Amino acid sequence: MTEMTARKDWMSLLAKAPPRALAVLWEGQDAPDFTWLRAPEIGAAMVRGRMGGTGAPFNMGEMTVTRCSLQLDGGAVGHAYVQGRDKAHAERAALVDALMQTDAADRVRAEVLEPLSADMTGRAKARAAKAAATKVEFFTLVRGED
Amino acid sequence: MYVAVKGGERAIENAHSWLAEERRGDPAVAELTIDQIREQMKLAVNRVMAEGSLYDPDLAALAIKQARGDLIEAIFLIRAYRTTLPRFGATRAIDTGDMACIRRISATFKDAPGGQVLGPTFDYTHRLLDFKLAADGEVPPAPQAAPRQEPTPHITGFLNREGLIQAEAASDETPPDLTREPMELPGSRALRLQALTRGDEGFVLGMAYSTQRGYARNHAFVGELRIGTVAVEMDIPELGFAIEIGEIEVTECETVNQFTGSKTEPPQFTRGYGLVFGQTERKAISMALVDRALRWRELGEDDMGAPAQDEEFVLYHSDNIQATGFLEHIKLPHYVDFQSELELVRRLRREAEGAQQEAAE
Numbered sequence: 001m002t003e004m005t006a007r008k009d010w011m012s013l014l015a016k017a018p019p020r021a022l023a024v025l026w027e028g029q030d031a032p033d034f035t036w037l038r039a040p041e042i043g044a045a046m047v048r049g050r051m052g053g054t055g056a057p058f059n060m061g062e063m064t065v066t067r068c069s070l071q072l073d074g075g076a077v078g079h080a081y082v083q084g085r086d087k088a089h090a091e092r093a094a095l096v097d098a099l100m101q102t103d104a105a106d107r108v109r110a111e112v113l114e115p116l117s118a119d120m121t122g123r124a125k126a127r128a129a130k131a132a133a134t135k136v137e138f139f140t141l142v143r144g145e146d
Numbered sequence: 147m148y149v150a151v152k153g154g155e156r157a158i159e160n161a162h163s164w165l166a167e168e169r170r171g172d173p174a175v176a177e178l179t180i181d182q183i184r185e186q187m188k189l190a191v192n193r194v195m196a197e198g199s200l201y202d203p204d205l206a207a208l209a210i211k212q213a214r215g216d217l218i219e220a221i222f223l224i225r226a227y228r229t230t231l232p233r234f235g236a237t238r239a240i241d242t243g244d245m246a247c248i249r250r251i252s253a254t255f256k257d258a259p260g261g262q263v264l265g266p267t268f269d270y271t272h273r274l275l276d277f278k279l280a281a282d283g284e285v286p287p288a289p290q291a292a293p294r295q296e297p298t299p300h301i302t303g304f305l306n307r308e309g310l311i312q313a314e315a316a317s318d319e320t321p322p323d324l325t326r327e328p329m330e331l332p333g334s335r336a337l338r339l340q341a342l343t344r345g346d347e348g349f350v351l352g353m354a355y356s357t358q359r360g361y362a363r364n365h366a367f368v369g370e371l372r373i374g375t376v377a378v379e380m381d382i383p384e385l386g387f388a389i390e391i392g393e394i395e396v397t398e399c400e401t402v403n404q405f406t407g408s409k410t411e412p413p414q415f416t417r418g419y420g421l422v423f424g425q426t427e428r429k430a431i432s433m434a435l436v437d438r439a440l441r442w443r444e445l446g447e448d449d450m451g452a453p454a455q456d457e458e459f460v461l462y463h464s465d466n467i468q469a470t471g472f473l474e475h476i477k478l479p480h481y482v483d484f485q486s487e488l489e490l491v492r493r494l495r496r497e498a499e500g501a502q503q504e505a506a507e
Contacts, residue, residue, distance in 0.1 A: 012390035016377070044231040045380055045391060046323065047201065048239040049343075049421040051335060052400065053300055055314030057239040058321045058336035060343055061423055063201035063378065065234055065391055081234070081382060083392030084202065124246060124375075128293030131248045134264040135291070138256060 010100055010113055011093075015082045017116050019089035025112045026092045032099065037069040037077065040087035066090040076101040169214050183207035192395075192424025193217055197466060198224025199325070199344040201394050201423050218346075218466050225467050236320075237380040238388060242398045242421070244297050247374035249427075252301045254367045254402055260298035265373060301370040302400050302417065311402065311415040331458050338440055338461065342433045343422050345464030351428060353454045353464075354435035362439040362452035366418060369402035373425050397422050399430040403438055408446030416445060436460060 014022065044062040051058060067081045068090045078098025080090045099108045170177065184191055184207040194206040198221045206224060213219035249265025252258045264270075305311040321336035329337065342350060357364045377390040399420035407413035418438030420430035439454040453459055463469065 007385075008387055008389050011385075012377070012379075015389065015391045016393045042231065043234045044200065044228065045234050045378070046236040047378055047394065048237055048321065049242070049339075049396075050239045050314075050316075051339065052302065052314035052417050052419050053242045053398065053421075054316055056317040056319055056321070056336060058339040059236070059323050059325075060240075060340070060396075060421060061196070061199035061201060062228060062231070062233070063237075063392055063394060064205070064231070067234060069384070079382070079384060081380070081389065081391045083378075084204070125293055126290070127248055128246060129290035130288045131263050131265055132291035132293050133289040134249075134266075136262040136264065 007097070007100070010109075011079070011081070011097060013113060013117055013120070014080065014093035014096060017082075017089075017093075017120065019084065019086045021116060021119055022089060022092050022096075022112070025115055026096075028111060029108070032095065033073045034070045034078075034095065034098070035073075037071055038067070040066055040068040040090045042066050042085045042087070068094050070094050070098060072098045072102070074102060169212075178211060180204060180207045180211060183210050189425060190215075190217060192426050193347060193429075194220045194224060196423040196426050196429060197221045197344055197346060198228065200224050200228045218470055222467050222470070235380055237378050237391070240376045240378055240394075240396070242372070242376060242396070243300055245372060245374040245376050245396075245398070247298050247372050249373040249425075250298055250370070251372075252368070252370045254369050255301060255304070258301050258304070258370075260294070298372070300400070302402070305369075305402070305415060309414075312405075312411070312417060314417070329461060331461065332443075333457060333461065335437070335441065335444070338457065339419065339421070339433075339437060341461045341464055342420075342436055345433075346466035346469070347426075347429045347432070349464050349466070349469075350432040350436055353439075353460060354432035356452065357435050357439045357454045362442070362450055362454045364403050364418075364435065364438055366401040366403050366435050366438060368431060368434075369400045369417075371397070371399045371427055371431065373397045373427065395424055397424065397426045397430040399427070399434040401431075401434040401438060405445065410446040416441070 043065055045065050046062050047060045048057045049060045050056065063083065064085050065081055065083060066085055066087055066089070067079075068087070069077065069079045070091070071077050072095075076098040078094040078096070078101075080093035080097060082090050082093050096108055096112055099105065100113075184203050187207070187210065188203075190210055191203050191206045194209055194217055195201050195203065197217075198206065198209070200206075205227065206220065209220035209223040209227075210217070212223060247260075247263060247265075249267060250260060250263045252262065256262070302311055306313060321340070322334060324337060324340055329341070333341075356362070358366075373395070375393050375395050378392045378394055379388045380391045381388045397420070399418075401418035401420075402415045403418060405411070405414055405416040416438065418434035418436075418441075420433030420437065422430045422433060436454055439452065440457055440460065442449060442455050449455055
């Protein structure tokens, strides 16, 4: 689990978060007043891979992304680029990003980002644990030739 | 020849109403939800995302529902939707070395670091119909073990250390994009890989199979097959730094092919590469085999005249939306075309009959 101190970390977390998980955590927060700098917009990003995993890049295909930017009445600007087509999710992500630049940062980190991160880490760990249970343990049969 | 014809509006409207009713099926049976398709028809969803060339499981599930399970029709819907989206940019190349693997196997090294992890696979099942699935949906939770913390290394990395496998030259050159510029041949490997990863699974499988049966003589080992999630990072201009904009599941296959050397290359192993959206391993393995076959020119191999070596043949026939578009257009009205053909055949017959009569006289 990352510390959620750098903007890159929380924006990345919010982009990958399941919209429902963020919505539930956001419910307890007082939604601040804001104005749109860029209303939520659905678009695509072209995902690239590398030949052989490490070589020159090639285009794989696109993924859907929703982005928006807003400004709190206090002046802080929040941006969001989130996976999928959920505009409300992008709005919540941008509000969290903006609040993280205000006095509310510690509270938002403790009440939204940390539980969200723990939830996502938990899901990833559960899948990794199931994968680990399917790891093959080889053994050699003694052939008894001597 | 195309001529505007009017008429048929009411028939078309009624046909579409009936289509909607048939899509729903027996109203006494519960209607499928998008969530159900996304969660329980996941491999169909993955195929639609890969060939529709748009990673969005909810949209792919919707397309499958709308297309009544016709996956090529669903891919068509996704391709059409894709063209309506503004493109925010291109991502940084995903790092498959940092993949959270749910499956990772190697057919070349039994004791590869990271081990052989089977994941949720059909392999080793007996392919007997399971009538329990027709009865109840209760599934016991899958067993768990201590999860691996560190990333799983690529198998080809080990061969690379000994210099036994052709190195992949790293670069950050902007690759060509066949969705933006018309395809020009001969193409680069980057262009071929883009066409293959969105190509029709059946076509790419058939081409790959032909190489195994001897049409291009490539004996491939699956050096590594891995499935899992990777983060997708993109530079955001208004921020001035890169953030992760999402997480996608991909399947990666690296084949290792014996290579006795050519005029330009020493004896070594060579690579074929497959990378496809979703859990799509048949497609990823096929892609790697066809990629390798198409590399004959750069490796200084002989052109054996095999279909899988023919870049133009493979690239111009791998796209199922282009193919189905051209194929299915022949069922649309060609009345005037056909009228002229009819006239021609009648005239030829008259002439042939006339010639026969003359000969008889």
